[in-house]
Amino acid sequence: MFLACIGLAVALVPAPASSKTPVERTIRVAASNYEYTPGVLKVNPGDRVTLELASTDVVHSIYIDGYGLEVRADPGQTQRISFVADREGSFRLRCSVTCGPLHPFMIGKLQVGQNWLLWRAASLALLGAFATLWLKRTPGKP
Numbered sequence: 001m002f003l004a005c006i007g008l009a010v011a012l013v014p015a016p017a018s019s020k021t022p023v024e025r026t027i028r029v030a031a032s033n034y035e036y037t038p039g040v041l042k043v044n045p046g047d048r049v050t051l052e053l054a055s056t057d058v059v060h061s062i063y064i065d066g067y068g069l070e071v072r073a074d075p076g077q078t079q080r081i082s083f084v085a086d087r088e089g090s091f092r093l094r095c096s097v098t099c100g101p102l103h104p105f106m107i108g109k110l111q112v113g114q115n116w117l118l119w120r121a122a123s124l125a126l127l128g129a130f131a132t133l134w135l136k137r138t139p140g141k142p
């Protein structure tokens with residue numbers, strides 16, 4: 001019962017509001033050979049983000065799912081895009097330029113704030129494991 005209560009709390013307690021003050025941040029992303037470096041961009045909600053896309057081989061772009069923003073860079077060029085990260089969650093980055101055979105696999109991620117869904121899922125899984133162990137230790141009790 002106790003564990004069930006904890007499980008319920010983990011599942012239902014709202015994610016704490018981010019206490020971090022929004023900042024301006026510039027993230028340089030290199031695009032080449034069908035990948036973004038870095039592949040995961042982490043920002044805090046409310047941050048004013050400037051993405052600098054530098055393409056080193058062919059024309060690449062970054063399209064941010066959920067934000068509907070796009071920046072495209074020619075080979076050897078750097079292009080910038082600025083936006084306020086006002087939507088929390090995990091958003092996919094895609095290359096919207098057909099740049100070669102592995103183009104469909106050219107994806108990245110924009111993480112705005114904590115990934116609470118993942119955190120909750122992990123916590124619940126851990127609780128479930130504990131509950132199973134605990135039930136096995138006390139046989140005979142319903």
Ligand SMILES: [Cu+2]
Pocket residue numbers: 034059060061095096097098099100103106
């Ligand atoms: Cu590309």
